[in-house]
Every structure is written in C-alpha cells, then in structure tokens.
Amino acid sequence: MSNEKEVTIYDLARKLNISVATVSRALKDDPVVSKKTKKKISDLAVEMGYRSNHFARNLRTQRTNTIGVIIPRINSYFMSSVIAGMENIATSEGYNLIISQSSESVEKEVANTITLFNNRVDGLLVSLTYDTDSLAHFDPFIRKKVPLIFFDRTADQKDCTCILINNWKAAYEATTHLISQGRRRIVHLTATQKRNVYIDRLEGYKQALADQRIPFREDYIIVGNLSQEAGAEAASRIREMQPLPDAVFVANDNCAVGCMIALKQMGIRIPEDIAFVGFNNDPVSTVVEPNLTTINYPGYEMGQVAARNLIDHLNGSSNIHSTNTIILRSELILRESSVSRQP
Amino acid sequence: MSNEKEVTIYDLARKLNISVATVSRALKDDPVVSKKTKKKISDLAVEMGYRSNHFARNLRTQRTNTIGVIIPRINSYFMSSVIAGMENIATSEGYNLIISQSSESVEKEVANTITLFNNRVDGLLVSLTYDTDSLAHFDPFIRKKVPLIFFDRTADQKDCTCILINNWKAAYEATTHLISQGRRRIVHLTATQKRNVYIDRLEGYKQALADQRIPFREDYIIVGNLSQEAGAEAASRIREMQPLPDAVFVANDNCAVGCMIALKQMGIRIPEDIAFVGFNNDPVSTVVEPNLTTINYPGYEMGQVAARNLIDHLNGSSNIHSTNTIILRSELILRESSVSRQP
DNA sequence: GTTGCTCATACAATCGTTTGCATATCGAAA
C-alpha cells in the first residue's frame, strides 16, 4: 500500500486494451478521440488514481509551466502583496512560481538568473536591485525568446514589457500637494538614481517645484537605502539644515516613518513644523502619529497584472510586442501628516 | 542564433567520441571516471554552453528537487520573513520552492495540497488555516512517505516534525509581566481555539493568572480573526466592560495596534489606563505610540530551520523519526505599552 | 603466454509522455 507504483497511461491503456496514444489524447480532451472512449478513459483514470507526470510531459513538450520571479526582498509589505497577487493568478492558471530573492545584491541577482535559466522557466518576472547596471544576465532569456517582464523597478530592454505606476505623476502630485499646504522648503528622501522609480519621482518633484517657481536645491535631496534606519539618519541631517525645512517627501513609507519618529523625538512637530508625504501606502502609514499621507501603490494588483500578462504571452493570446508598458493607477491619500489644519 | 538547439550530453559525447554514460557520470563527478576525461568533458560542457535538463533527470530519478509550501497568507511581516528564510536555504541547497496560499480557506488548502501532490514535490512545509480540522488531505503524502513538516500553526500528525516556539511559555511570561506591573483585569484577544498556537497561548495566560491567584474570567477572552479591524472591534467591547480592564494581551501585534488606536481615540490612555502586550514583534510594534511590548517571534529563522530540516531528511542525513518537535527561542521585549513608569 | 585483477568506458534499457504518420473501421455514394 505504502509503496504503490505510480499509475501511468500505460496502465490505463492496458486495462482498457487500447493504445497509449489514445489515452494521452483523451486526457488532453483532444477532439479526435470519440466521446465514448474519452469517458471510459477518464473514469478509469479517476478510479485508478492516475496523475500525469509533469516531467515526462515537460521533457516531451519542452515547456515547464513554471514562472520565475526575481525580487530584491520578499519581506516588505509591498513585495509580499505583489507575490500574493502573482500566486493568485499563477495557481488558477496552472502555473507554478519559483521565487528568488536578490537581497539587493547584483551578484545574487545574476546567480538567481542563471538558476532560473537552468530551471528552464517559461517566463520571468523581475524587479531589479538598486544597483543593477548591466542587463547582460538576461541575454540568455532574450536569445531563447523567453518572455521577460519587469515590474516596479524596471529597465529599458527592447521587447520587454514593463509594469509600473506613473512615478513621475505621483511625485508631482505629492509635491504639489505639499506646496498647496504652504510648504516651500521641501526635502526629498530617495534612493540611488539608477532605478527608474527613483529617477522619475525626483523628476516629478523637480517639475512640481519648477511649476510653482520654487528653486530646486541640490542639498534637499538625501539619498539612502530607504530603510527605517536611513530615515532616522536623514532626520539628523534635516535637523541641522538652516532654515529648517518645512516638508519632506519620502520615496517609501517605512523610511518616512523612521524619519518622523526621529524628528518627533527631537521635539519637532509634525505636521506643524515639518509636513510629510510617503510612498506605498504601507500599513505603518496608518499607525504612525500623525497618520502619513502617502501614495497608494497597488501591489497585489500589480502582481496579478504581471502574472496575467506573462501567461497571456505564453498562451499566445497576446503578443509581447503589442504591449510595452502598463501603467497602473495610483493616487495620493491625504492624511494628517501633511494637512495644515483639518476641515 | 536565436533558435539554437539545446546542447545535450549526446552532443558532448559525439564531439569527444565517447559514450553518453561516461559524460553523464563525469558531470556528476562520479569517481569511476578518470580525471583526464572528466576535465575534457567539463571543459567542453562550458564551451558549448551545456545545461542539464531537469526534466529528463527528474523523470529518470523520480525526484523533483522541489519543496511545496502551503501558508494562510504570504503578505504579513511574519510570514514573508518565514518565506525569505526558506528561500535562502532552499536556493543554496539547489531546491526550488513552490509557494501557495490558502487564504485561510480550508477548501483552498485542500486544493493546494492536491496541486502540490500532482507536482510531485519532494517534501511539504505547511502552516494550517484557522479552521483546518481534518488532515485527511495530507494522507497521499504520508502514504507515499513524502516528508511533511508543520510550522507555526501545526497539528498532531504521527511521524511529522513540528517547528514552533513555546507559545505556552511566551504567553505565560507576557501575562506574568502584566501582573507584575500591577495589572489584574487582563483581557486576552486571540483567534479560534482550533489551532495549537492560540490554544497554547490561552493556556499560558490562564496558568499565569492561576499562579498569581487571579480568577480567570471567560468574558475576558475575545476571539476574532486578529486583523487590525478585529482589534478595533474588540476595543469597543473592552470599552463597555465594567470595570474597565487594565491590560490586554493580544495574540498578534497587528490586532493589538488596531485595538490600541481605537482605544486611544476613545480617550483611554495607554499604558496608564490599559497596558498592552502583543505577539510577533512586527515592525508596527515600534511605530505605534506607545511602542508595543511584544514577543519576538523569529520568522526568518523559523523558515530557515524548516527548510534545512526538510532538506536534511531528503538527503537522508537525518531521520524524520528522530526529531519530532523543534522549539525555537522566543522572548518578551519590553516597551512602553506595558511598563507603568519608565526608569 | 596465460591468468587474474583493476580501472575506465560503453551498451542499452528505462523513466512517462506527446505527436506525425499510418492504419482500421464504417457507412454512403457510385
């Protein structure tokens, strides 16, 4: 009982006195097999507890029904929501996900790429590390025409779809909002200017200033790794600025929260002295006091869209060249951290 | 160039005028092949860009090098940390992870189990839903002797390893701490009493009361789904209690935070009027004001241990019968939410 | 020169499917 042999299509065929070819076709619902035989076969399959052998099939068909995912780290609210969305779609479409973390290390990203290539994933969903410059490690996929989709932290790669929000616009709105609240000396906390998301947010911020005829100041840009600790460090620098800035726009809620807490400990009042706007709509944004104004960034939805899009490509129901960029809706959520007085 | 055929061991063999058997053995570093041939072969493999075909190998060896993971939801800080830990170990050991979410639905858990069984995973790592009663859906794995490890939300299943913290002790310490701060009317927010973690925490809480001769009150136990919203609802019920409780021990930080925020809005002071202790050491616990005393629950480490343990079983380097339960260290972290006056 | 032994390599079956092509069946039209 415990070591029962697996049931194969040969067993089914033998029992019914038909050929394996017919069994194989019947199980795939091939119209060439008659309804009667199909029924006989599928009934017996259930009865004998047959389950198809993915390896044999994959070996034969040269497909894996597996999607590779490479992300910087999984344990952030945003990214785990993305993964949840991907899992949701993939499972319902019969695909498996192989998830690997680069931990913000380019070498690990390259290593993961190789692993996934050797696993012969059917497609790849990628969000890059802060520092990835060269995209050469994706060449093997391109050459073999394995579809590749970037999301969130994307890169310009010919023939690859990108899934994003309009970071420029989000930052523009955030900054404009701060200005509309009477703020003029607006610091921007961001990460390395290698990645689209941070470049675009900075540009949006700059444009908002320009449109309101507020001069841009290089020393108001603080670059870090956007961790909570980086936020606390930035707080010390902000504290030293003369005159004290009256607002901070942060490219990530966690970092914003770290900065807010540190400033509050220094006796600075939020939003009276300094207003804050974050990014991502992380759960902490409704816990910190005052609640943090932020940009809603739909992670779960982004994961779903990415997976759905890739699977559509794989099924041939969409052409990878037809859609090159998908922009998801995002919006500014107003909370107390940035509003000068509540209505 | 773009449609180059995959290089197989046959290609290598032909080029070197030797048999595929030798090539196969050489690539596995089988000592029976001479050093000289091995070198020739591995050099050529690199040169020609050979990569082994997992499906052919799996088909032949009947192993998949894949581990299945079933969890309630991935997008919580604790669970995404667990996954990160698992990914870390699995990747370094050459295993892949297939992660599936049950979303707290027993039906989805069963469906995922079937999917993973059909995927022929080598082993399974499971954290159960709130409501899973029967474990019958795991029988196919047991029968085929596929190792099965439960973590966090575990169940008694013969021959299965469980990985946990000592929930009883953690709750006992948390409650004792509250009592030591002069609290007597301690409410406990928890989840369904079907799962070990919540049962054990309640028992620890009860025992701590008993040891301090404080009568247990059934109406101080509030059962919910431990979401932030459930915390807010609980706050309303707590508010109505006469006399007002003076402490709350919550089985989850997120829920604790929801409850604290709601109570604060009602004008109740924390910790003066009501002290709080949470569970998990989620990042929000250091953001909420006052910072939340909690139990440190090492998610990343738990994921690593679970994966390590399973892989050791699979490699035969450990016997599944030898270790039945692994208890990880946890500890009470004191913060302002429960300490009556700071030193 | 034969025997015996070790070390290295080759042969060939096997794993469970898929699929192009060939074949069988059967009723209807010629």
Add this chain to the structure above:
DNA sequence: TTTCGATATGCAAACGATTGTATGAGCAAC
C-alpha cells in the same frame, strides 16, 4: 461490389538524462 471520405485508433520515434551490467585495456604475477 467497389470506392471514397470521414472518423477513430494505433505504431513508434522522440524528449534527455541515469544506471546496472558488460566489455575492453593495461599491467603484474605466475
């Protein structure tokens, strides 16, 4: 009765590895 399409089924060759068993080469001892 023969012929012709359909329609349904079967044959057999892949797919790319692994591995038990057989074979061959080389060499030392007798």
